[in-house]
């Protein structure tokens with residue numbers, strides 16, 4: 001799969017004779033001498049499937065003819081002592097066979113080698129702005145290649161951002177990638193079902209957070225695709241609430257936004273359910289509006305439909321529901337025009353999903369929304385949030401926060417909900433709450 005991604009990107013690079021230098025992430029210090037758990041950069045992973053730090057991929061399209069070009073992976077040498085302390089390394093000898101790259105070289109020689117590698121190319125793909133040290137070194141490489149131009153060699157004149165082309169490739173998921181996202185979604189399903197089953201009044205958000213995390217990890221996922229949001233009661237009105245340390249109270253809702261990552265491919269799911277297993281009238285009223293908005297938006301998702309129209313379908317449904325409950329005044333058109341709904345619905349309805357939870361790819365170009373095509377994956381995640389401090393509404397509505405989020409694949413003739421197995425209707429959610437905690441799936 002990664003070799004195929006490289007082949008496609010090299011093919012694109014060969015149309016302009018552009019070389020590419022794509023480093024992975026750096027290890028990041030967490031505190032003192034401890035690092036955060038390492039995660040490769042998504043672009044680098046997409047092109048290599050290689051998860052060690054201190055690595056860089058160099059892609060060199062064929063300048064002479066229409067050959068496939070060359071891939072050189074720079075990585076760390078084997079080092080017995082470092083491996084005893086910090087973990088195994090693939091090493092230079094094993095890398096070409098294991099990863100399918102044409103050549104493997106020591107990362108220590110990257111900056112020294114690059115002027116030679118890039119000689120003859122006029123343009124090199126390199127994303128600046130992420131790491132000042134790398135940017136400076138790349139500037140020196142360019143200067144070194146330009147100096148050679150006096151010898152009659154074509155000068156390397158520009159550094160270009162690779163994101164538009166590479167990110168277009170990443171936007172369309174191949175079957176193997178869809179399988180990985182399916183796997184992430186299966187684990188996520190298990191986690192949400194387990195959370196519904198285990199939650200009870202008097203527990204703490206952190207216990208459910210731990211159960212979700214445990215479910216992700218015991219199934220061998222690469223971890224959570226983003227920080228889990230486990231938000232009881234009014235905490236659900238904080239969109240990216242991650243403290244996850246409050247008591248879960250009888251009569252409140254619990255919003256869980258959590259998705260497993262499989263092989264660095266994401267899932268992204270939100271469910272909202274009653275801590276005591278039964279929605280009260282106000283909670284059910286809000287929940288049913290969000291559910292209807294979500295189902296209508298999903299139903300609308302198909303090839304040929306614009307991405308923005310999914311949001312518009314959901315928004316209209318939410319606004320009509322809020323007006324119906326007396327929480328907003330005026331006609332739906334007036335409310336949408338004045339954006340008075342943003343007190344209750346401050347975000348949009350979805351985003352691309354893939355290696356990054358908020359994945360790459362254009363949403364619009366030249367003012368027009370993107371048209372959906374098979375192979376795209378995105379979330380549909382409407383919500384309604386009544387701030388606990390909102391004095392403009394009756395007290396009974398305050399502190400209710402509901403979001404429902406699923407992951408959608410556009411297929412040739414419509415869509416597939418990759419997370420359809422997670423309880424969602426009022427009846428299914430109430431039945432899942434307090435049910436026996438499921439045994440881990442083998």
Ligand code: GLY
Nearest residue numbers: 226257268381405
């Ligand atoms: N979990 C982040 C999001 O739903 O976009």
Ligand code: MN
Nearest residue numbers: 257268269405
């Ligand atoms: Mn989410």
Ligand code: MN
Nearest residue numbers: 268379381405
């Ligand atoms: Mn999302």
